[in-house]
Amino acid sequence: RDFNERCAQCSEVNWGLTDGGRFYCRSCHNVTERTREVVNTDFITNSRVQSISKGLKKQEKTDGGCEWYICEGFQLVLKKQVEALEALGVCPQMKDEILCNFWRCYLQKSKQAYCKRPAGETVKALSVCESSTDVDSDPERPSLLHLLSLSESEGDLQTDCSFASSLSKVSESTSVYSGSVDGSLYLMKNQKEKLRMTMPMTLSFCYMALLWVREPITLSELLRFVVEGHIPYLNVFQHFPEKMKLCGLDLKIFCVESWPVYEEVFNKMHELAAFLDLPRFPDITESCFLHPDMLCMKYLMEANLPDELHNWTCRVVKKIGIGEVDFLTLMPGNKSTRKVKYDVLAAAVIVVVLKLLFLLDDHYEWLLSEFAEERNKNNTEVCMFYSGGPYFEFKKWYEVVKHSLDVEQKKLDEERAKYLWRCEKPLFYSVKNKSKVLKRRQMVVNLQNQFGKLSGSVQHAEKPNPSSFQLSWSEENTDGSCFHGHSLKGILQEKYGLLTAMNPDYWLCTVKLCNEKLCGHLAHYREVEFPQSYHFVLGLFSFLLRIQPSYIHDEVCMIEHKLFNKKLCKKLKYNTVLRK
Amino acid sequence: SSNEHKLNFKKSKEACLSYIQDALLQKQWKRAAEFLTCYVESLEKDYSREHIGPSEMIWRIGTEILWHHSQSSMKEFNCFMEQMKTLGVKRYLKVCLEHVFHLLCNGQIDEAYQNLSLAESWRFGEQTAIQDKEMKLIQAYRGLLDYCSWSKQKNILLEHGEDGFADLAVEQEMHGYFRKAAVNLKEIIKIPGVWDVFVKCYVDLLEFYGDHNEARQVLNEYAYNSKFPANPNAHVYLYQFLKRQGESKKSLISALKILHDIVPSHELMIDFNTMLQKSKKRKKRRLGLEVIFGALDYAGWKENAKAWSCLARQLKQIVISEKHLDWIKQEWNSRKDWWPAFHFSRYLAKRNWQENKSLSYEKALVAGILLGKDCKYFKYVSHQGCKAQLKRFRMLKKFVTRHNPVYLRISG
Numbered sequence: 008r009d010f011n012e013r014c015a016q017c018s019e020v021n022w023g024l025t026d027g028g029r030f031y032c033r034s035c036h037n038v039t040e041r042t043r044e045v046v047n048t049d050f051i052t053n054s055r056v057q058s059i060s061k062g063l064k065k066q067e068k069t070d071g072g073c074e075w076y077i078c079e080g081f082q083l084v085l086k087k088q089v090e091a092l093e094a095l096g097v098c099p100q101m102k103d104e105i106l107c108n109f110w111r112c113y114l115q116k117s118k119q120a121y122c123k124r125p126a127g128e129t130v131k132a133l134s135v136c137e138s139s140t141d142v143d144s145d146p147e148r149p150s151l152l153h154l155l156s157l158s159e160s161e162g163d164l165q166t167d168c169s170f171a172s173s174l175s176k177v178s179e180s181t182s183v184y185s186g187s188v189d190g191s192l193y194l195m196k197n198q199k200e201k202l203r204m205t206m207p208m209t210l211s212f213c214y215m216a217l218l219w220v221r222e223p224i225t226l227s228e229l230l231r232f233v234v235e236g237h238i239p240y241l242n243v244f245q246h247f248p249e250k251m252k253l254c255g256l257d258l259k260i261f262c263v264e265s266w267p268v269y270e271e272v273f274n275k276m277h278e279l280a281a282f283l284d285l286p287r288f289p290d291i292t293e294s295c296f297l298h299p300d301m302l303c304m305k306y307l308m309e310a311n312l313p314d315e316l317h318n319w320t321c322r323v324v325k326k327i328g329i330g331e332v333d334f335l336t337l338m339p340g341n342k343s344t345r346k347v348k349y350d351v352l353a354a355a356v357i358v359v360v361l362k363l364l365f366l367l368d369d370h371y372e373w374l375l376s377e378f379a380e381e382r383n384k385n386n387t388e389v390c391m392f393y394s395g396g397p398y399f400e401f402k403k404w405y406e407v408v409k410h411s412l413d414v415e416q417k418k419l420d421e422e423r424a425k426y427l428w429r430c431e432k433p434l435f436y437s438v439k440n441k442s443k444v445l446k447r448r449q450m451v452v453n454l455q456n457q458f459g460k461l462s463g464s465v466q467h468a469e470k471p472n473p474s475s476f477q478l479s480w481s482e483e484n485t486d487g488s489c490f491h492g493h494s495l496k497g498i499l500q501e502k503y504g505l506l507t508a509m510n511p512d513y514w515l516c517t518v519k520l521c522n523e524k525l526c527g528h529l530a531h532y533r534e535v536e537f538p539q540s541y542h543f544v545l546g547l548f549s550f551l552l553r554i555q556p557s558y559i560h561d562e563v564c565m566i567e568h569k570l571f572n573k574k575l576c577k578k579l580k581y582n583t584v585l586r587k
Numbered sequence: 588s589s590n591e592h593k594l595n596f597k598k599s600k601e602a603c604l605s606y607i608q609d610a611l612l613q614k615q616w617k618r619a620a621e622f623l624t625c626y627v628e629s630l631e632k633d634y635s636r637e638h639i640g641p642s643e644m645i646w647r648i649g650t651e652i653l654w655h656h657s658q659s660s661m662k663e664f665n666c667f668m669e670q671m672k673t674l675g676v677k678r679y680l681k682v683c684l685e686h687v688f689h690l691l692c693n694g695q696i697d698e699a700y701q702n703l704s705l706a707e708s709w710r711f712g713e714q715t716a717i718q719d720k721e722m723k724l725i726q727a728y729r730g731l732l733d734y735c736s737w738s739k740q741k742n743i744l745l746e747h748g749e750d751g752f753a754d755l756a757v758e759q760e761m762h763g764y765f766r767k768a769a770v771n772l773k774e775i776i777k778i779p780g781v782w783d784v785f786v787k788c789y790v791d792l793l794e795f796y797g798d799h800n801e802a803r804q805v806l807n808e809y810a811y812n813s814k815f816p817a818n819p820n821a822h823v824y825l826y827q828f829l830k831r832q833g834e835s836k837k838s839l840i841s842a843l844k845i846l847h848d849i850v851p852s853h854e855l856m857i858d859f860n861t862m863l864q865k866s867k868k869r870k871k872r873r874l875g876l877e878v879i880f881g882a883l884d885y886a887g888w889k890e891n892a893k894a895w896s897c898l899a900r901q902l903k904q905i906v907i908s909e910k911h912l913d914w915i916k917q918e919w920n921s922r923k924d925w926w927p928a929f930h931f932s933r934y935l936a937k938r939n940w941q942e943n944k945s946l947s948y949e950k951a952l953v954a955g956i957l958l959g960k961d962c963k964y965f966k967y968v969s970h971q972g973c974k975a976q977l978k979r980f981r982m983l984k985k986f987v988t989r990h991n992p993v994y995l996r997i998s999g
Contacts (some may be wrong), residue, residue: 265595423594424602425625447631450670454627454645457667461656462624463617 073250106216190256207267211276223296225350227552237473242430280339291335302353327569354548355562369538376401399493532560616656680721703729730771734788737764779814822846852885895949931964955987959994
């Protein structure tokens with residue numbers, strides 16, 4: 008296709024590809040020695056890349072499989088994921104231009120392809136039982152058991168000791184067992200400098216691409232879509248082509264049995280961006296979805312809070328400068344700036360605003376609520392219409408939201424307990440235990456059928472359509488369960504032409520911030536040390552973002568310290584309450 | 588630290604199990620089945636480090652659900668059990684045995700017998716030796732079912748015998764069952780354990796065929812061998828056997844001694860006391876008093892008229908003879924603080940009188956002796972009795988009044 012030479016025999020330019028990857032002239036069927044470097048995101052055989060220099064003899068194994076490399080597997084995974092994102096409405100450039108280029112860059116930098124000596128070369132050395140040319144591998148040949156125990160993922164495969172022990176009998180001279188060519192190499196080498204690819208890292212790639220294109224999907228949303236099954240992750244390998252046989256150590260790489268954690272994906276993404284030497288990402292400006300002003304609006308709606316609070320979130324954002332382009336935009340490799348978690352940040356801003364207005368000390372907010380209740384009782388509907396909605400009552404809001412939250416949390420907990428992790432594609436370490444694995448699968452299917460019938464009217468519900476909002480509140484509800492239009496006037500006062508809160512107090516979550524680099528957190532959250540209302544609010548956003556409350560707490564601490572920076576420097580003596 | 592809340596396969600299945608557990612406890616079989624359906628894929632992972640693996644969990648939970656679920660049939664149940672048998676070789680015999688129990692509960696004796704025979708013929712390398720105990724149990728239960736068949740044949744024979752028929756075939760069959768049963772039952776009761784039903788059946792067989800010596804030996808072993816766990820029933824069986832054999836009071840009494848120690852509230856304490864009271868030996872009579880007082884310490888005996896009459900009789904006898912009043916004092920010492928409220932309250936007096944006059948009579952006698960004629964119970968009952976013009980109550984009143992000084996000596 009990009010090969011434009013004239014055929015040596017018939018001088019035509021009409022080329023096709025043989026199965027062996029060589030160009031042949033369609034007119035005269037002359038086969039050349041030239042092979043093509045495949046650059047599209049379809050199934051590549053890296054063997055083609057190598058054959059330029061070496062010329063592999065066999066490409067097809069007897070069992071219908073073929074030789075494939077781990078990175079090709081990951082490429083397929085990424086392809087599936089980005090296609091799913093496209094189906095969700097992400098712009099198509101993401102696949103063909105952005106992610107594709109990121110991936111190629113990664114392959115190049117990690118020396119797995121697109122370079123003179125692909126890392127795959129050293130695999131040969133291993134399998135021919137000669138001394139390894141690896142610099143950092145230990146002198147003894149690692150046994151299978153040793154390889155299985157090296158793990159960054161949790162040791163689920165470790166527990167298949169019985170399999171491992173049967174495999175260790177395999178003689179050391181044959182390559183350590185995997186369907187792929189470089190499975191063992193992948194796990195063995197200390198690839199810290201080269202950023203070895205893992206399944207969670209595929210999501211880091213996706214997120215990085217999404218960030219580059221500034222798509223309106225936050226990381227927490229992305230991860231939620233993964234868990235809900237809209238983005239392939241757990242059993243993606245079942246979409247690998249038949250020829251790519253997956254067994255042995257491949258399973259350790261591709262079969263994950265846990266959901267990726269926000270922190271992990273987030274940190275890896277930044278590592279990746281630095282590793283790829285990427286330039287400054289496109290600016291996050293005020294009109295971007297990821298800007299705190301935008302995200303706050305979304306989360307306020309989802310938390311069923313009055314729209315009026317948005318003015319306050321904007322004020323806080325402006326005051327501490329977290330709406331600035333330079334603060335928000337990612338600059339890879341810049342170690343001095345704190346990495347921005349857009350979703351967590353926005354949630355934390357809302358929490359701070361709630362603390363500013365309602366104090367949330369388990370006392371004041373209920374007091375304010377009582378006042379509001381009184382005023383609401385006395386007002387007529389006409390009055391309310393003119394003054395812009397009823398007074399916002401914290402108590403009512405708490406009851407409504409808590410109820411919905413409890414219902415959703417219960418549903419989520421049950422879903423998590425009912426989650427099915429296995430897929431139809433059977434996995435086995437080796438051909439030896441294939442029959443055992445298949446028998447087990449058959450039994451599992453039988454039992455599922457038997458007990459499924461006894462489950463009553465439960466049927467496998469269709470996957471709900473992915474939605475950006477998990478909680479929704481409608482203004483049309485006459486039961487008053489939607490608080491968007493409610494007014495904050497009961498808790499505000501005018502001072503020098505400016506609206507301020509009636510609440511004069513504020514309590515800091517922590518007086519001194521920890522060193523994040525040392526202990527991983529800015530602060531340490533323990534439920535018992537804080538007011539119940541604060542805990543509730545953290546819990547609400549913790550549910551929406553599917554992360555631990557402590558992460559939001561960290562951001563809250565950070566915002567507070569920026570907000571009260573001057574006063575803090577002066578008044579470090581006072582422990583809890585500061586006057587605004 | 589982010590690994591703590593990482594949701595993974597293991598945690599997800601743990602959560603699933605706790606939902607199953609809740610559902611089982613609340614007898615929500617449909618819900619339990621729903622979650623079990625999600626749990627079964629645990630079979631595809633190896634849990635060799637865990638104490639109880641998924642296959643055992645699934646076996647036990649599945650059994651419960653299928654046994655109780657309204658839509659489940661015996662056919663499904665059996666099918667499930669067969670699958671479970673293939674799941675774990677180490678548990679094979681155990682699963683077989685439990686399956687047999689369920690079949691028996693469902694009245695499917697023949698199927699149970701077939702399963703037992705099948706299980707008996709199972710061999711699996713070194714597992715056979717490891718699961719030796721279960722194998723013995725299987726053989727024992729097969730022996731038990733053989734005993735049942737023997738029993739049936741015996742009854743048929745007895746019926747025919749009345750009619751004058753002599754059925755040789757039935758008799759032969761009966762003897763055949765006897766042999767099969769005896770062999771297996773004999774084996775199991777050699778092993779220390781609680782084998783009440785096996786022992787009973789075996790002894791029944793031995794007695795029928797006249798082998799009383801063997802029966803006696805078996806029962807003695809069962810009751811007195813210290814390797815066997817303490818078992819009240821062992822003593823009961825021995826006692827009943829000795830009684831059937833017409834043994835002397837002395838041996839009967841010695842058979843009940845340990846029973847009294849283990850279960851002072853056993854119903855045989857009445858027999859025990861009756862025998863002891865009549866004994867010529869002082870020690871035995873003393874023990875008798877201890878026994879009957881001890882039995883009446885228990886709430887379940889409160890309204891047992893026979894027990895009260897035993898105590899009343901013995902107390903009366905002691906009072907009249909004026910010998911061994913110190914016995915009463917000793918026994919009453921530890922009880923005088925709480926027996927009055929426990930047995931002799933005014934409320935009880937009323938109730939006993941209404942419900943059971945004999946009971947109130949005996950109790951009144953006891954109360955009168957122990958607490959004197961002025962105690963609530965005696966006063967009420969004797970008054971009521973005299974009012975009703977019942978002769979024995981008048982006699983009672985006279986007796987107690989006459990012997991009131993005794994009370995003073997006891998309580999002093």
